[in-house]
Amino acid sequence: MRKTKQREVILDELMQLHTHPSADELYERVKKRLPRISLGTVYRNLDMLSREGIIRRLDTAGSQKRFDADTGDHQHICCVGCGRIDDLAAGAGRARCDTRVAKGTGYRVLGRRIEYLGICPACGKKTGRR
Amino acid sequence: MRKTKQREVILDELMQLHTHPSADELYERVKKRLPRISLGTVYRNLDMLSREGIIRRLDTAGSQKRFDADTGDHQHICCVGCGRIDDLAAGAGRARCDTRVAKGTGYRVLGRRIEYLGICPACGKKTGRR
């Protein structure tokens, strides 16, 4: 991966933001520093950077993908009013409860969206592993 | 909401499936019974039915929205291999753990995707409630 001005600015802006921006939000920011940059370049670099593990593409619900410069293990809280996403302090997650989250973020906590992830029986057979 | 043949068939097919189909998967099914139906009609009816609380639009990660005729409180497990989504047995969720989920579904459980949901401080001020 070559070092380019575009990638440098994209990563720098993402690291400054703690708002988990979408590609076009980031594009608007970056455009102020590199007016000739194209949206495609932003998408391509976000893709490269996340493949390399330098940033994270968030698997949140919603129509747009969001990106996070913090690759550490942490969770998010999403505002059902405005869509804003904030970080939850890391920590194995065991002892975390709604009141603790509320205290840490200032949110009124309404609930949790939980999906389990795994390998289904059919796919498990294919790879051999169980 | 008037009673139409299209809506009846769409709902009937969705209730028969336990695979949480996307709109176009459902469209392919319904087309076998109503060959002249249009994809837009499927989308419109899924939207109406979920607004009325008759079905559920799932807020899962992924590029396509999925729908579920089971509106009861339950969670899902998603296969990272093929994208298949299965139901987890309802139950307050407290005592649920990976081994229990694995036993119930046959999946090899890899992890959980958790998002907290709430009202952020700014939105909380607007509505007055805390």
Added chain:
DNA sequence: TTATTATCAGTAATGGTTACTATTACTAAT
């Protein structure tokens, strides 16, 4: 320097979803 080629800007194409429009067919009131 120069050659190589990854990356770029600009734009077209794609996939999922929603919006529009003239037509059809439920439903309620005659």
Added chain:
DNA sequence: ATTAGTAATAGTAACCATTACTGATAATAA
């Protein structure tokens, strides 16, 4: 039952987020 009013429909265009393409540019190695 007939009619009038109007949801809902089929078909299609538009929309939005994202990806793919193409010729030009610029980062790196020789």
